[in-house]
Amino acid sequence: MRKIVLIGYMGSGKSKIGQLLAEKLDFPFYDLDFLIENELEKSIGEIFSEEGEVFFRKKEHEVFKKVIESNESYVLSTGGGTPCYANNHLFLANEDVVSIYLKASIPVLVSRLKNEIDKRPLLQSLKDEETFEFIAKHLFDRSYFYNQCKYSVLTDDKSPEQIVAEINALL
Ligand SMILES: Nc1ncnc2c1ncn2[C@@H]1O[C@H](COP(=O)(O)OP(=O)(O)OP(=O)(O)O)[C@@H](O)[C@H]1O
Numbered sequence: 001m002r003k004i005v006l007i008g009y010m011g012s013g014k015s016k017i018g019q020l021l022a023e024k025l026d027f028p029f030y031d032l033d034f035l036i037e038n039e040l041e042k043s044i045g046e047i048f049s050e051e052g053e054v055f056f057r058k059k060e061h062e063v064f065k066k067v068i069e070s071n072e073s074y075v076l077s078t079g080g081g082t083p084c085y086a087n088n089h090l091f092l093a094n095e096d097v098v099s100i101y102l103k104a105s106i107p108v109l110v111s112r113l114k115n116e117i118d119k120r121p122l123l124q125s126l127k128d129e130e131t132f133e134f135i136a137k138h139l140f141d142r143s144y145f146y147n148q149c150k151y152s153v154l155t156d157d158k159s160p161e162q163i164v165a166e167i168n169a170l171l
């Protein structure tokens with residue numbers, strides 16, 4: 001049994017790469033944000049604005065725990081904050097988990113996210129000129145958790161297909 005768990009900052013490509021990797025491996029694909037949205041029948045934006053971030057983090061922990069303790073192989077794309085709250089990072093040490101940190105530089109994250117800010121409630125209220133510094137500090141704070149992954153893959157200047165091939169070779 002192999003649970004391939006993709007970790008990384010918003011815009012690092014977890015959802016995009018996870019879907020392609022699952023197709024390549026012929027594994028089921030789960031996206032934690034989609035699982036939460038389906039369960040609550042609300043978008044991530046609505047959950048943050050109507051219920052608040054703490055409610056979201058508790059639900060994220062509950063759904064993550066359920067998936068990580070299930071008895072099957074899969075590719076799981078986590079949310080950008082998943083390993084950073086509620087001791088979720090401890091599950092990354094499980095024997096059946098292969099955790100992969102998708103790394104991207106700050107300018108690349110900013111450029112990937114610039115047309116998708118409306119889908120990321122934590123970035124929504126920032127002015128354009130504040131985004132770079134916010135992401136730099138946020139990534140710095142979160143790196144301790146991201147760096148606990150078994151593998152790290154650099155994603156700057158690589159197509160999704162190249163990244164999937166690189167991960168496949170690691171596995
Ligand atoms: N290697 C890549 N090259 C170019 N664009 C990419 C690459 N990886 C992802 N993208 C694009 O960047 C955007 C963000 O990717 P994605 O939604 O997969 O990020 P994420 O890590 O799942 O973010 P979140 O934590 O917010 O869910 C998408 O438009 C996606 O198509």
Ligand SMILES: O=C(O)C1=C[C@@H](O)[C@@H](O)[C@H](O)C1
Nearest residue numbers: 010033044079080081120121
């Ligand atoms: O980095 C984060 O904390 C988040 C990332 C997204 O995947 C969503 O889980 C949500 O927008 C929060």
Ligand SMILES: [Mg+2]
Nearest residue numbers: 014015033077
């Ligand atoms: Mg995603």
